[in-house]
Amino acid sequence: xxxxxxxxxxxxxxxxxxKGKSANQAPFSIAWASGRLSRAHLARWAENHxxxxxxxADYLGYLYARTPHHYTEAKDFLLANMxxxxxxxxxxTDLLIxxxxxxxxxxxxxxxxxxxxxxTRGLQSWCYSVAMREDPIVAVAALVVGxxxxxxxxxxxxxxxxxxxxxxxxxEVEFFxxxxxxxxxxxxRGYQIVLEHADTPELQQRCLKICEIGAQMRLLYTTALxxxxxxxxxxxxxxxxxxxxxx
Numbered sequence: 001x002x003x004x005x006x007x008x009x010x011x012x013x014x015x016x017x018x019k020g021k022s023a024n025q026a027p028f029s030i031a032w033a034s035g036r037l038s039r040a041h042l043a044r045w046a047e048n049h050x051x052x053x054x055x056x057a058d059y060l061g062y063l064y065a066r067t068p069h070h071y072t073e074a075k076d077f078l079l080a081n082m083x084x085x086x087x088x089x090x091x092x093t094d095l096l097i098x099x100x101x102x103x104x105x106x107x108x109x110x111x112x113x114x115x116x117x118x119x120t121r122g123l124q125s126w127c128y129s130v131a132m133r134e135d136p137i138v139a140v141a142a143l144v145v146g147x148x149x150x151x152x153x154x155x156x157x158x159x160x161x162x163x164x165x166x167x168x169x170x171x172e173v174e175f176f177x178x179x180x181x182x183x184x185x186x187x188x189r190g191y192q193i194v195l196e197h198a199d200t201p202e203l204q205q206r207c208l209k210i211c212e213i214g215a216q217m218r219l220l221y222t223t224a225l226x227x228x229x230x231x232x233x234x235x236x237x238x239x240x241x242x243x244x245x246x247x
Contacts, residue, residue, distance in 0.1 A: 002205055007195045010204055014145060014191065017208045021215035023154055026222035027239040028230060033157045035165035036234055039103045042166070044229040046100035047109055051116040052123050052221065054093045057085040059131040059143055067136040074140065074193045081144075081186055095175035102172040119224035123217050134210070137197045140190055141207035146214025149187025152180045 005013060023029055028045070031037050064078040085092050100110045109115050116124075130142045159176040162168045170177075198204045226239070 002201045004199070004201050005204055010198070011191065011195060013204075013208055014141070014194065014211055017211040018146060018150065018215040021212070021219050022150060023218045023222040024157055026219055027226035027236060028222050029154065029157070031226070031230060031234060031239050033161055035161050036238070037230065038233070039166065041230050041233070043100060043103035043105035045225055046096060046103060047105060047112075047115045048117055048120040048221075048225060050093060050096055050100070050110045051113060051120055052127070053096070055124065055127070056092075056143075057082040059127045060085075062128070062131040063136055063139050063143070066132075066139075071136070071193075071197060074136070074197065077186075077189050077193065084182060090174075092175065092178070095178065099168070099172055099175050102168055117224055117228045119221050119228075123221045126217055130210070135203065135206065137194060137203060138206045138210055141194045141198070142210040142214045144186060144190025145194055145207075146211040147218055148183050149190060150215065150218060151183035152187070155180045 024033075028037075028041075032042070032045075060078050060082050064075060064082070067075050067078065069075070097107050097110050101107065113121075127143060127147075130139050134142065155176045159173060159180065162173045162176065163170075194207050198207045226236075
């Protein structure tokens with residue numbers, strides 16, 4: 001049976017559980033970073049991404065309600081995260097819709113669940129399931145460490161291309177700038193909560209496994225965007241060439 005890891009070893013293990021499974025590896029992300037996508041492709045991303053991140057405060061709300069009251073700092077973090085998503089300034093989903101509209105789609109299309117792919121629906125359902133059913137600390141590992149902590153590294157590759165290649169304005173790409181900063185903070189808070197409260201070998205192993213699954217889910221979701229919306233326009237061989245150019 002695995003032994004209880006100290007916090008430094010456990011932190012490294014959490015990071016390794018995600019490593020190698022970043023959504024940056026997906027063909028859609030590579031084509032985006034190399035400027036190969038059209039605005040129509042980006043619009044399809046926004047229509048899908050809304051249904052993944054739009055309910056994020058809902059996921060956290062279910063998790064908040066199930067988190068023991070004596071985990072005060074964890075509950076405070078979840079509540080603050082929900083506040084930032086929904087009412088702490090511009091609503092994050094409104095910033096995403098602003099970007100979507102700049103890509104040529106409409107608010108009506110973005111909010112319509114019929115416009116998300118089956119894989120996106122699967123990711124959304126997994127997030128709800130984790131928030132409602134998993135041990136709260138395991139759920140934090142999944143949603144905050146496995147998913148949210150990845151965001152800054154993904155958007156740091158994509159945001160410059162949005163300005164330099166696609167010529168979006170600062171206002172139109174505010175969604176990305178905001179999450180590069182906020183999700184770096186959220187991700188670190190998530191790590192600290194998991195390191196503090198995953199205090200048995202069993203909990204640590206469950207957190208490691210679900211972080212890995214979360215990273216796989218986001219990679220699968222992003223890869224499906226290529227096959228669903230881009231493959232007919234840009235062959236995978238051209239995406240591979242773009243990856244070598246970006247690297």
